[in-house]
Amino acid sequence: EDGYDLWLRYAPLEGEALERLEEFNPQIAVDLYNREDNPTLEAAVRELGFGLHSLLGEPARSRPGGHGRILIDCGSHPTGGEQYFVTTDRQGIRIGGPSHISCLYGAYALLRELSLGADPRTINLTSAPAMPLRMLNHWDNPDGHVERGYAGRSIFDWWNLPDRLDQRMIDYARANASIGINAVVVNNVNAQAYMLEPRYIAKLKRLADAWRPYGIRVFLSARFSAPRDIGGLPTADPLDPAVRAWWRAKADEIYAAIPDFGGFLVKANSEGQPGPQDYGRSHADGANVLAEALGNRGTVIWRAFVYSEHNDVDRAMQAFDEFVPLDGQFAPNVIVQVKNGPIDFQPREPFHPMFGAMPNTRLMLEAQITKEYLGQGTHLAYLAPMWEEVLHADTGRGGTVAQIVQPVGMAGVANTGSDRNWTGSDFDQANWYAFGRLAWDPSLTSEQIAREWAAQTFSRAPEFVEAVVPMMLGSRQAVVDYMTPLGLAHQMATGHHYGPGPWVCDLARPEWNPCYYARADRQGIGFDRTASGSNALAQYAPPVAAGLAADPDYLLWFHHVGWDQAMPSGRSLWAELVGRYDTGVAAVDAMADTWAAQQRHVDPQRFRAVAENLVIQQAEARWWRDASLAWWQSINGLPLPEGTRPPQHELDYYRSLAFPEAPGQ
Numbered sequence: 329e330d331g332y333d334l335w336l337r338y339a340p341l342e343g344e345a346l347e348r349l350e351e352f353n354p355q356i357a358v359d360l361y362n363r364e365d366n367p368t369l370e371a372a373v374r375e376l377g378f379g380l381h382s383l384l385g386e387p388a389r390s391r392p393g394g395h396g397r398i399l400i401d402c403g404s405h406p407t408g409g410e411q412y413f414v415t416t417d418r419q420g421i422r423i424g425g426p427s428h429i430s431c432l433y434g435a436y437a438l439l440r441e442l443s444l445g446a447d448p449r450t451i452n453l454t455s456a457p458a459m460p461l462r463m464l465n466h467w468d469n470p471d472g473h474v475e476r477g478y479a480g481r482s483i484f485d486w487w488n489l490p491d492r493l494d495q496r497m498i499d500y501a502r503a504n505a506s507i508g509i510n511a512v513v514v515n516n517v518n519a520q521a522y523m524l525e526p527r528y529i530a531k532l533k534r535l536a537d538a539w540r541p542y543g544i545r546v547f548l549s550a551r552f553s554a555p556r557d558i559g560g561l562p563t564a565d566p567l568d569p570a571v572r573a574w575w576r577a578k579a580d581e582i583y584a585a586i587p588d589f590g591g592f593l594v595k596a597n598s599e600g601q602p603g604p605q606d607y608g609r610s611h612a613d614g615a616n617v618l619a620e621a622l623g624n625r626g627t628v629i630w631r632a633f634v635y636s637e638h639n640d641v642d643r644a645m646q647a648f649d650e651f652v653p654l655d656g657q658f659a660p661n662v663i664v665q666v667k668n669g670p671i672d673f674q675p676r677e678p679f680h681p682m683f684g685a686m687p688n689t690r691l692m693l694e695a696q697i698t699k700e701y702l703g704q705g706t707h708l709a710y711l712a713p714m715w716e717e718v719l720h721a722d723t724g725r726g727g728t729v730a731q732i733v734q735p736v737g738m739a740g741v742a743n744t745g746s747d748r749n750w751t752g753s754d755f756d757q758a759n760w761y762a763f764g765r766l767a768w769d770p771s772l773t774s775e776q777i778a779r780e781w782a783a784q785t786f787s788r789a790p791e792f793v794e795a796v797v798p799m800m801l802g803s804r805q806a807v808v809d810y811m812t813p814l815g816l817a818h819q820m821a822t823g824h825h826y827g828p829g830p831w832v833c834d835l836a837r838p839e840w841n842p843c844y845y846a847r848a849d850r851q852g853i854g855f856d857r858t859a860s861g862s863n864a865l866a867q868y869a870p871p872v873a874a875g876l877a878a879d880p881d882y883l884l885w886f887h888h889v890g891w892d893q894a895m896p897s898g899r900s901l902w903a904e905l906v907g908r909y910d911t912g913v914a915a916v917d918a919m920a921d922t923w924a925a926q927q928r929h930v931d932p933q934r935f936r937a938v939a940e941n942l943v944i945q946q947a948e949a950r951w952w953r954d955a956s957l958a959w960w961q962s963i964n965g966l967p968l969p970e971g972t973r974p975p976q977h978e979l980d981y982y983r984s985l986a987f988p989e990a991p992g993q
């Protein structure tokens with residue numbers, strides 16, 4: 329197997345589960361009132377037919393004329409809601425809900441349950457998505473390069489669209505629908521204005537038409553300066569009447585082609601992107617002019633990921649400082665999209681203080697599925713525990729992060745690419761899966777999700793699931809430990825963000841440098857964000873701030889700590905730090921052992937691919953540890969705690985490594 333089928337393998341059932349399904353003898357039926365040709369119901373019937381056939385094994389072992397009717401019986405209200413139910417009575421199984429998409433979601437839920445071995449005679453499911461927008465953000469460029477993409481080229485074939493639609497586009501939609509994803513931004517937030525030109529609208533329309541049956545609405549990243557770049561106007565000032573008219577006409581043109589177009593995602597005044605501040609206007613002025621153009625047809629998603637070189641206090645504070653004063657000024661069809669943490673998708677960050685701080689603004693969570701800072705396409709890191717940590721964080725201002733964003737939604741930066749297995753490494757499929765499942769239901773635990781995913785993707789054997797799920801659950805913490813333990817952040821090398829570069833200190837802007845974040849000197853290490861430092865801590869609600877200040881996971885995020893300072897463990901900070909790196913390295917060794925014992929449960933191709941990645945990860949966890957320790961020692965002049973293995977090479981060796989071939993920048 330090559331991984332192309334993702335979690336939709338529907339591997340043949342065995343034993344009792346197979347007998348029960350054979351006995352049930354499923355026959356798919358569509359309710360009389362639903363008989364009009366509807367592509368969503370057709371997709372549900374197709375998926376059920378294919379999935380059941382596959383679960384029953386080849387050749388199909390179902391008996392003709394049996395009693396196990398599966399009735400597809402959904403309302404046809406287009407805006408009736410996406411909830412579904414799957415109920416069982418003497419006549420069989422009924423999949424229902426208010427709209428056609430309910431039946432597609434119900435079909436996937438039924439197949440998932442059956443695939444996990446549920447008894448078809450007692451299935452009873454009812455579910456509604458917690459969040460209205462469950463969205464993927466692709467950082468795909470029209471030339472096929474994916475920014476921060478580690479799975480090959482873009483899956484979108486802009487060159488041949490609209491004339492040719494790759495089958496991958498249908499399989500992509502199936503995968504998304506199976507986990508409830510209902511919105512896709514097809515292009516990079518660092519956007520090309522020309523994607524708003526008519527020929528690209530025609531291409532986008534082809535995708536929108538292909539994905540509509542799967543409940544997916546398309547969105548575009550829009551470059552704020554488009555009225556100038558492609559519109560021939562002298563300015564993109566949002567308060568200029570000609571600029572407003574241009575956006576309005578552009579929106580009308582898109583809606584003429586794509587009546588359910590979702591809207592625009594905008595990265596403005598961030599990392600060199602144009603924005604309203606270029607004209608002395610605010611983020612709200614900028615967002616509102618696009619919102620006015622879309623009207624009640626669509627949504628503007630405005631990103632809060634902003635930082636500038638003029639912010640010399642603390643990069644972690646800028647978004648809050650810029651956006652919170654604008655609370656209440658955004659149009660109703662504007663959503664402000666906030667990254668999970670205040671810096672940038674680090675292995676661990678405290679939740680972003682904007683959550684809860686803008687009660688009159690619709691806030692949406694942005695997570696990164698592609699593992700830019702967590703070992704990219706090679707290291708095994710299951711991210712659901714990280715997202716769970718953020719979603720469950722209490723903002724102290726009206727609920728947890730999950731409760732704050734639930735009325736709006738959640739976006740994940742996609743990790744898909746042209747690689748045969750979609751995500752580069754097989755285990756990265758789990759992050760795509762987990763993102764969708766959590767956006768549908770943030771109360772699912774990362775363990776439940778890992779169980780479902782591992783059983784559907786690899787093997788239902790209990791020994792396999794019992795070994796691999798704990799391995800997945802601990803994998804992100806392992807990365808934290810060997811890369812940036814105890815609240816350190818952004819120690820990755822310049823540009824590619826793959827390996828260690830804690831010594832980097834000469835980049836043009838201070839906050840691009842790892843040394844800016846670690847602030848290591850002869851006395852200690854860490855960023856003082858308390859009142860004696862930047863006081864970023866004060867951006868959190870007071871009781872929450874107190875909790876964060878005392879949390880060992882965020883020690884060096886919030887404090888500059890002396891190397892000798894005693895930790896609760898009794899060890900000095902230095903000894904504790906060294907211990908954390910070693911814990912991370914040991915955890916990866918244990919992961920490799922766990923996987924090595926699974927050979928009989930996994931097909932040879934995927935078994936070997938995962939095993940080889942783990943060998944790389946073992947070596948690279950050591951690289952991270954050794955390079956970091958060598959660097960910290962060059963600063964603090966301290967010996968390693970007794971019994972500690974010294975770094976394999978001198979510091980200069982680690983500093984001299986260069987990777988012109990690094991992917992995805």
Ligand code: BDP
Binds near residue numbers: 517599633672700
């Ligand atoms: C950073 C990435 C950069 C993105 C930026 C963003 O390094 O490639 O453009 O985030 O989110 O993590 O806009």
